[in-house]
Amino acid sequence: MSELDKKSLPIVFSIDDDPQVLSAIKRDLRKKYSQTYRILSTPSANEALESLTSLKNKGEQIALFLSDNRMPEMEGVDFLEKAKKIFPNAKRVLLTAYSDTQAAIKAINDLQLDYYLLKPWDPPEERLYPVLDDLLDDWQGNYIPSFKGLKLLGLQFSSKTHQIKDYLSSNLFPYQWLDYQLSAEAKEIKEANQILEREFPALIFEDGTVLKQPSLQEIALKLGLNANASLPFYDVTIVGAGPSGLAAAVYAASEGLKTLLIEKKAAGGQAGTSSRIENYLGFPNGLSGSDLARRAITQATRFGTEFLSPQEVQQIEFLSPYKRIHLKGGEVIHSKSMVITTGVNYRMLETKGLEELNGAGVYYGAANTEASFCTGKDVFIIGGGNSAGQAAIYLSKYATKVVILIRKDSLQESMSSYLIDQIAETPQIEVWGNTALEEALGVGSLETIKIKNLLTDEVSEHKAAALFIFIGAQAVSHWLPEEILKNDKGFIVTGNELLQHQDFKKRWNLSRSPYLLETSVPGVFSAGDVRAGAMNRVASAVGEGAMTISFVHKYLAEI
Structure with missing residues (x-):
């Protein structure tokens, strides 16, 4: 058996302060159980207790404790009582001398001790193995292997918890969500690590490390993501790692440019949250947005793109011909050229009740992140675009009913026909036309919503476990300086369209016209x-995104 396979085995843990006795215990346990259990031992009860929390955090399972009773640091009975709080399902066996049998019997009655064994136990085939076999067989009957990896512990209706869940999902980090109000394991981890409820959410890493109320930057650093640039100067800096930014990064790096890609949240952008993109060239069976993002970021970094995430640009200074970029946290880098691909966010609704319940049943996008919570419940979606349609189809795998609310009569004008067909063929999905959200209600979390019929003005109230909002497109351009011209809706103006802008001539200082995808800078x-x-x-x-790099080459040839 390989070392990796052995690490996945449940544990039999022995404790005895007498080195000779401990050596005999280890010998006999390994002889019988080493192929099916990992054998751990220590002469120190305190050392054993200290290790239990780390083992718990790592997702290890302890099948059986075998502890001596008379130990200088603490009695075995006391140790087993404390160990039960961390591993409540583990079997507990006390090793005693004949003179301690009354204490052992009392422990069986008072502390639900599983068994006691007298020392010496020779021959083990008669006096040790039969007892342990019975106990371990009983333990195996209820054994469910623990998840080994990231564990997120917190409360379902918490905006901070939702933010972390969304970040981990968007970056394709598998994790186990443990709702403290529902999960017995969550309560065990909380007690073992002495986490207070006000310190939720807590993230437990595979190595046993615990971060309480971590920032996304702290999580990224622990997971090995990079938030700091390695060079002071780049040929091209791309801000935003959606499909256009990723394409620009692939082409720039593959053509030898020193390329920096900066992303505030996760690769893929809004497209990365799509459960299935079915009309993208070359993928007849479709692919998820996260899969597309994973493939693209792998391709870009393989060519040499440096990827910073999560990282945010705070300010840009234009020092002709170079650009000085100030990152959140104070780092400053310089770049010969830039590509802005920050995409759009879903527009925030100002309907009564939404702001208070944001992240507590009301979500902007995030259908993939919160889908499992919707199992067996009724959920609503606002929006008639492709993102709303993809979310509805995905949520229908979990929810009892998914209702799409739209202001128009039907989805025909706003959604691709292949999605409309799939929705029509999915019995769990209903489309309610000529409707609008009137109010969201709930104490601590969303409970019901009020919906207005736009034809009759009638308002009805419906139970809702979750409300997912996919409306409008709000350009993520608020962070840009005034030198970069935008239209009245905040979208960046480029190319020949700039010639129609009244402020363009005041800002443009070159004899040539802007390239097709070039901004006013x-x-x-x-x-x-x-x-x-x-x-x-x-x-x-x-x-x-790919096209911008051809114009970047032209610009770099000029300076």
């Missing part, structure tokens, strides 16, 4: 949904 380009006039399709975003 020479050497700064924009692609994807944040650009005015974009087509809002994954394929077009990828095409634009």
Whole structure:
């Protein structure tokens, strides 16, 4: 058996302060059980207790404790009582001398001790193994292997918890969600680590480390993501790792440019949250947005792109011909050119009750993150675009009923026909046309919503476990300086469209006209949904991102 396989085995843990006795225990346990259990031992009861919390955090399972009773640091009975709080399902056996049998019997009655064994136990085939076999067989009957990996402990209706869940899901880090109000394991971990409820959410890593109320930057650092640039100077810096930013990074790095890609949250952008993209060229069976993002970031980094995430640009200074980029945290880098691909966010609704319940049953996007919570419940979606349709189909695998609320009569004008067909064929999904959200209600979490019929003005109230909002497109351009011109809706103006802008001539200082995807600042380009006039399709975003690099080459040749 390999060392990796052995580490996955449940544990038999022995404790005895007498080195000779401990050696005999280990010998006999390994002889019989080493192929099916990992044998751990220590002469110190305190050392054993200290290790239990770490083992718990790592997802280890202890099948049986075998402890001497008379030990200088603490009696075995006391140790086993404390160990039970951390591993309540483990079997507990006390090793005693003949003179201590009354104490052992009392422990069986008072502390639900499983058994006691007299020392010496020779021959083990008669006096040790039969007892342990029975106990271990009983333990195996209820044994469910623990999840080994990231564990997120917290409360379901917490905006901070939702933020971490969404971040881990978006970055494709598998994790186990443990709702403290529902999970016995969550309560055990909380007690073992002495975590207070006000310190939720807590993230437990595979090595046993615990972070309480961690920031996304702390999580990224622990998971090995990079938030700091390795160079002071780059040929091109791309801000935003959606489809257009990833395409730009692939083409820039593959063509030899020193390329930096900065992302505030996770690769893939809004497209990365799509459960299935079925109209993307070359994937006849479709692929998820997260899968597309994973493939693209792997490709970009393989070519040499440096990827910073989570990281945020705070300020840009234009020092012709270079750009000085100030990152959150104070780091400053310089770049010859830039590509802005920050995309869009879902527009926030100002309907009564939504702000108070955001992250507690009300979610902007995030269908993939919260889908499992919706099992057996009724959920609602606001929005008639492709993102709303994809979310509805995905949620229908979990929820009893998924209702799409739209202001128009039908989805025909706003959603791709293949999605409309799938929705029509899914009995759990209903489309309620000519409707609008009137109010969201609930104490601590969403409970019901009020819906207005726009034709009759009638208002009805419905139970709702969750409300997912997929409306509008709000350009993520608020962080840009005034030198970069935008239209009245906040989308970045590029190329020939700039010639119609009244402020363009005041800002443009070159004899040539802007390139097709160039902004009002020479050497700064924009692609994807944040650009005015974009087509809002994954394929077009990828095409634009790739195209920007051809213009970057032209610009670099000028300076």
